[in-house]
Amino acid sequence: MEIGGKNFDFPLLLAPMAGVTDVGFRALASFFGADCTVTEMLSARAMQHNPKKTEYMTLTTEQEKTKLAQIFGHEPDFLAKAVQNPLLQKFDGFDINMGCPAPKIIKNGEGAALMDNLSLASKIISTCKNSTPKPVSVKFRKGNKTENFLDFARMCEDSGADFVTFHARSVAQGYSGFADYDAIASVKAKLKIPVVGNGDVLDENSLHKMQQTGVDGVMIGRGTLGKPWLFAELKGKANIDKMAAIKKHISILRENFNENWLKLYIRKHLLWYSVGLPMAANLRQRLATCDDVDKCIEILCDAMQK
Numbered sequence: 001m002e003i004g005g006k007n008f009d010f011p012l013l014l015a016p017m018a019g020v021t022d023v024g025f026r027a028l029a030s031f032f033g034a035d036c037t038v039t040e041m042l043s044a045r046a047m048q049h050n051p052k053k054t055e056y057m058t059l060t061t062e063q064e065k066t067k068l069a070q071i072f073g074h075e076p077d078f079l080a081k082a083v084q085n086p087l088l089q090k091f092d093g094f095d096i097n098m099g100c101p102a103p104k105i106i107k108n109g110e111g112a113a114l115m116d117n118l119s120l121a122s123k124i125i126s127t128c129k130n131s132t133p134k135p136v137s138v139k140f141r142k143g144n145k146t147e148n149f150l151d152f153a154r155m156c157e158d159s160g161a162d163f164v165t166f167h168a169r170s171v172a173q174g175y176s177g178f179a180d181y182d183a184i185a186s187v188k189a190k191l192k193i194p195v196v197g198n199g200d201v202l203d204e205n206s207l208h209k210m211q212q213t214g215v216d217g218v219m220i221g222r223g224t225l226g227k228p229w230l231f232a233e234l235k236g237k238a239n240i241d242k243m244a245a246i247k248k249h250i251s252i253l254r255e256n257f258n259e260n261w262l263k264l265y266i267r268k269h270l271l272w273y274s275v276g277l278p279m280a281a282n283l284r285q286r287l288a289t290c291d292d293v294d295k296c297i298e299i300l301c302d303a304m305q306k
């Protein structure tokens, strides 16, 4: 399938994850073999009214190869302006979020709420397509009020989407249960445009199961938490220097943010990085109470060498 003008046999994409897929994390995922990365969701309205607030989420590095900006909103005009926003012109394409289940997003008629309003969703997609020469994809779920993913997927295709990404859970499910791979196979069978499957890919086994749905590519989210090198593992690459990767993550963030922000922000990533290391409970407690990022790196280094 093609993404941003490049052809891929079977691309692995890093999922957009709000508060997680920062500029450093995306760079690492790309370095370790993610064929495409996606920013966390960016509000089309906020980008217009308060671009400074959005800017830090749009930072990129040269390590990041094919990259998409994910936008959300319910007003076609704002979304059209978003795809033309100067901040986003370094991206290879745009993904429209029509799958976010967060109550405050649904309440605004955005994210997965658009699955209940096919005519508005269609208008948003076609308006975005008419406003940029770059590819536009749509990410959605099984449904909000009803599980109308097949009709919704067809609407995306008819409205001009270049590809779709399908996270096969309903809004009511949140992140519980399992992604419905039969539903993914049925969407793939129905569409002519490429379909990217998403949900519960954590390792080679689950990747294989997802591939059996016939999808054209796979997007991975939670499986990469504390493990941006998952892409390298899935591509059969050994000899991963995990500590160097963690240091790189932090150094990219340091280039872009101040130490006070970093101290608070990096903690969750450090805790994810510590999963599976010896004495995990003790290690997590030390990391959670350590206020100095360099000291945290030392603690992690020690644990990794044990």
Ligand SMILES: Cc1cc2nc3c(=O)[nH]c(=O)nc-3n(C[C@H](O)[C@H](O)[C@H](O)COP(=O)(O)O)c2cc1C
Pocket: 015, 016, 017, 018, 019, 020, 039, 040, 041, 070, 097, 099, 100, 139, 167, 198, 199, 200, 201, 219, 220, 221, 222, 223
């Ligand atoms: C912390 C977190 C933040 C997320 N933020 C976004 C987002 O900004 N946009 C989006 O489309 N999906 C978002 N998602 C959903 C993921 O992109 C993905 O669809 C979901 O986690 C299922 O894939 P997985 O099983 O590989 O994690 C988020 C998920 C998590 C766990």
